[in-house]
Amino acid sequence: MQGYNVIMVYHHNQDKILMCKRVKEPYKGLYNLVGGKIEPGETGIDSAYRELREEAGISREDIVLHPVMEFSYYLQDCRVEVYAGRLRHEVExxxxxxxxxxxxxxxxxxxxALYAGEGNIGHMVAQVNLFKKDVLGDQ
Structure with a gap:
């Protein structure tokens, strides 16, 4: 089963979430979370930090990621790990x-009509909102 990750990056003020606009299928033209494939031999969390650095220029020093949930799509033979964190400081x-x-x-x-994932992003955000202090901390 191929592993993937998605990363919910919250602005350090917690008022915004970093999204990417898809330029290819699936979900071309829709907003999605940053993420990608988990490479063989790579842990999920290491993969999440790698993808975040590659796709957004955000390093481990900029954010602490927390595992939030995992989805298994048996008919598509894939698993998606979801991570979330809040930037420690302003990052462009x-x-x-x-x-x-x-x-x-x-x-x-x-x-x-705006967001990829058949409502999954809404579900992920709702879960983080339920446990905001645990996932994003106080500031």
């Missing part, structure tokens, strides 16, 4: 694979 994300944008954290992430 930079990547050349996809357009990156800060989206208001109060947005309707269940809106499938």
């Amino acid at each position: 994300p930079a990547g050349d694979e996809q357009y990156l944008d800060w989206i208001d954290a109060a947005s309707d992430f269940f809106d499938m």
Whole structure:
């Protein structure tokens, strides 16, 4: 089963979430979370930090990631690990694979005309909101 990750990066003020606008299928033109494949021999958390550095220029020194949940898609033979964290300080994300944008954290992430994943992003955000202090801490 191929492993993937998605990373919910919250702005250090917790008022925005970093999203990328998909430039290819699936979900071309829709906003999605940053993430990618877990390489053979790589742990999920190491993969999440690698993808975050590659796709957004955000390092381990900029953010502490916490595991939030995992989805298994048996019919697609894949597993998705979900991580979330809040930036420790102001960081200007930079990547050349996809357009990156800060989206208001109060947005309707269940809106499938704007966001990829058949409502999964909305579910992930709702879970982080339930456990915000544990995942994002106080500031």
